[in-house]
Amino acid sequence: MLRIIxxxxxxxxxxxxxxxxxxxxxxxxxxxxxxxVLQAVKRQGDKAILHYTAEFDNQNLTVEDLRVxxxxxxxxxxxxxxxxxxxxxxxxQNIEAFHRQRVPKSWVEFGDLEVVLGKRYTPVERAGLYVxxxxxxxxxxxxxxAIPAKVAGVPRRIIVxxxxxxxxxxxxxxxAAQEAGVEExxxxxxxxxxxxxxxxxxxxxxxxxITGPGNIYVTLAKxxxxxxxxxxxxxxxxxxxxxxxxxxNPEHVAADLLAQAEHDPMxxxxxxxxxxxxxxxxQAAVERQLLDHPRRTLTEKAIAHYGLIAxxxxxxxxxxxxxxxxxxxxxxxxxxxxxxLPNIRHAGAIFLGYSTPEAVGDYLAGPNHTLPTSxxxxxxxxxxxxxxxxxxxxxxxxxxxxxxxxxxxxxxxxAEGLSSHAQSVKLRIEDNDPKDWK
Numbered sequence: 001m002l003r004i005i006x007x008x009x010x011x012x013x014x015x016x017x018x019x020x021x022x023x024x025x026x027x028x029x030x031x032x033x034x035x036x037v038l039q040a041v042k043r044q045g046d047k048a049i050l051h052y053t054a055e056f057d058n059q060n061l062t063v064e065d066l067r068v069x070x071x072x073x074x075x076x077x078x079x080x081x082x083x084x085x086x087x088x089x090x091x092x093q094n095i096e097a098f099h100r101q102r103v104p105k106s107w108v109e110f111g112d113l114e115v116v117l118g119k120r121y122t123p124v125e126r127a128g129l130y131v132x133x134x135x136x137x138x139x140x141x142x143x144x145x146a147i148p149a150k151v152a153g154v155p156r157r158i159i160v161x162x163x164x165x166x167x168x169x170x171x172x173x174x175x176a177a178q179e180a181g182v183e184e185x186x187x188x189x190x191x192x193x194x195x196x197x198x199x200x201x202x203x204x205x206x207x208x209x210i211t212g213p214g215n216i217y218v219t220l221a222k223x224x225x226x227x228x229x230x231x232x233x234x235x236x237x238x239x240x241x242x243x244x245x246x247x248x249n250p251e252h253v254a255a256d257l258l259a260q261a262e263h264d265p266m267x268x269x270x271x272x273x274x275x276x277x278x279x280x281x282x283q284a285a286v287e288r289q290l291l292d293h294p295r296r297t298l299t300e301k302a303i304a305h306y307g308l309i310a311x312x313x314x315x316x317x318x319x320x321x322x323x324x325x326x327x328x329x330x331x332x333x334x335x336x337x338x339x340x341l342p343n344i345r346h347a348g349a350i351f352l353g354y355s356t357p358e359a360v361g362d363y364l365a366g367p368n369h370t371l372p373t374s375x376x377x378x379x380x381x382x383x384x385x386x387x388x389x390x391x392x393x394x395x396x397x398x399x400x401x402x403x404x405x406x407x408x409x410x411x412x413x414x415a416e417g418l419s420s421h422a423q424s425v426k427l428r429i430e431d432n433d434p435k436d437w438k
Contacts, residue, residue, distance in 0.1 A: 002257070002269075002286050004279050004309045008317070011272075011310040015325045018268045018306050019375045022236045027220070034191045034220045041195035046202045052192040059163050061187065066203050068169060068185040076174035084172060088139060091364035092179050095143055098366030099151045102385045114398035121391045123153040124230070126205060128197035129182070130212030131161040131173060133189055136263075139176035140362055144369050144383065145212050146180035152388035157182045158207060160197060162189025189214070194221035198229045211383055213370060232383045236373040239268035239306075240358055241327035243318045243340070246274065248333040248354065250281035254289055256331060256357050257282070261302035262295045268306040270325070272318040279309045319343050326377040329358045348377045403429055 005011055040048040046063050054060050077085070108118030129145040131138055142159065149157045159182050161169060169187055177185055186204055188196060194214075198221075200206030210222060211232035222231045240260040244253055257269035273279050286303065293299055312318045319340055322330060326346035334340060337352035344350060348371030349361050362369045370383035397405075406425050413421035 002283050002303055002307045002309055004283060004311065006311045008312070008321075011308075011312070011321060012324065014308055014310075015270070015321060018239075018270065018308065019325055021266055021268070021306055022216075022374050027216070030216055031220050031224070034217055034224060037191040037217075038195045038198070038221060038224060041192055041201065042199045045200075046204075049188055049192050049196055049201060049204070052190065053163075053188055056190050056192075057162055059167055059187075061163070061167060063203060065167055066186050066188060068174065068187060070183075072169070073174055073178055073183060073185075076171035076178075079171035080175050085175065087364070088143070088172070088176050088179050091140070091143055092147065094364050094366040095147045095368075096151060099148045099368070099385050102148075103151060104386060104389065104391070106391075108394060113401035113404060114396075115401045116394065116396035118394035119391050120394055121389050123155070123389055124208035125154070126156040126158065126207040126209075127154045127388055128207035128210040128229075129157060129159045130189075130193060130197075130210065130214050130218060131159055132212070132214050132218070133162040133164060133170070133173075137170035137173055139170070139172040140369065141212060142173055142176040142182075143180050146177060146182045148368065148383060148385045149211075149388045150181045152385045154388050156205070157184070158197070158205065159185040160188050160193040160204070161185065162193070163187040189218075191217045191221035194218060194225060198225035209388055211370065211387060230387075232370060232387050233372060233376065233380055235370065237266035237268065238263040238329075239270070239327055239373060240329040240331065241268075241270045241272065241322055241325060242331040242333055243315065243322060244271060244273040244275070244278055244282075245315065245334040246278060247335050248273070248275075248278055250278055250285045251289075252354070252357070253278070253282045253333060254285035256333075256359075257286060257303075257307065258289055258293070258299060259357070259359055260329070261307060262293070262299045263302075265298055265301040266306060267302045268308075269303060270307070270327070271309045272312050272321055273309070274312060274315060274318070276311050279311050283309060315340060316343075322347070326372075326375045328371045328373045328377065329361070331356070331358055346377045348372050348382060399428075 037052055050061055104121050106120045108116055110116055127149045131141050146157055159177055196204040197207045197210050209230040213235035219234050223234055238260050242253055242256055260267045261269045271282055290296055323345045328348040330347035331351045332340055333354055351358055368382040368384060372380035406429050409425050410422045
């Protein structure tokens with residue numbers, strides 16, 4: 001049952017416990033396993049991929065099985081309904097429109113004495129997109145990773161995803177990939193998939209950036225290959241924090257909490273409310289909605305371990321507690337959400353009002369649903385177009401401009417004991433031949 005607590009000190013302690021839920025005592029053991037997988041794939045390539053896919057996923061693949069074939073991609077369209085295809089296309093349209101607003105522009109500025117400064121953005125050449133499988137299929141994750149990469153202009157976008165029964169990939173995932181412009185898909189998951197993307201194998205190409213959420217082994221693998229490649233973030237289990245006032249509908253709030261809890265046994269579902277009656281009604285509604293829930297066992301585990309209802313003195317206190325927790329998803333189910341918004345400092349995504357469930361952000365509102373978890377919203381943001389871009393500074397000085405700053409550079413270089421830095425400027429100032437100033 002979803003617990004109800006009222007003491008602020010206890011609330012703060014519980015929120016901290018939930019935030020720290022990914023500090024697994026077995027992480028060191030799991031990290032050792034991941035290191036072994038990474039090194040094996042780096043040395044043995046496809047052979048190691050096939051070995052670990054058999055060991056961890058119980059799928060005996062051949063090298064020829066790794067890449068999803070064109071015929072499988074074509075067949076996927078016959079296996080999804082027209083209605084689902086329309087929904088995928090609507091989501092694509094909204095997600096792409098939103099992310100096109102986020103594309104940074106290269107620029108140059110011409111200053112005095114012919115000084116030119118600027119910034120030039122270029123996409124990475126190859127992006128690896130991890131799409132989790134196992135407990136569920138995630139076509140939405142395909143869209144949220146592939147579309148920003150497409151908008152950024154990444155020439156080669158590659159999806160890896162673990163195979164299901166009989167080596168198959170969910171057809172909705174394959175359709176979503178194609179609608180987002182990706183047709184290079186490999187049936188491999190786990191740490192071995194991250195290793196393949198980071199180091200490359202005979203079949204799977206090495207990439208520059210890896211994005212997408214996964215289990216603890218995927219997360220640890222991304223952490224360990226960072227530096228060899230770029231990554232988006234170290235995503236943990238999903239979480240939602242709902243702030244509700246007396247006008248919130250308890251059935252709606254309960255459904256929103258369960259919408260996070262059904263993801264994973266470690267998902268967090270938290271309600272902060274000023275109304276004890278709302279608290280009790282939400283608690284009862286959660287129990288009712290769990291009775292026929294298709295993922296009841298998993299969802300009950302999340303609710304039992306990382307679910308919480310806290311009754312607080314005011315909405316201001318709720319906001320303070322939320323900021324301390326820094327949730328991945330924050331729902332403001334209050335009459336005047338815009339009045340609270342200026343005081344929200346830390347949240348991955350913020351959903352305003354009674355009619356904005358977090359599910360709209362998961363699927364098709366447009367903003368990315370790959371968000372910081374476990375308190376990372378204090379310093380991190382959603383996956384975006386810039387995840388797939390790098391930028392270079394542009395600098396040009398004329399002879400006159402260099403002459404003007406030569407003294408300051410000389411002082412700074414000598415203060416650091418870097419004489420050749422100073423000399424590289426001095427030689428140019430002493431050279432009076434204009435043709436050499438190119």
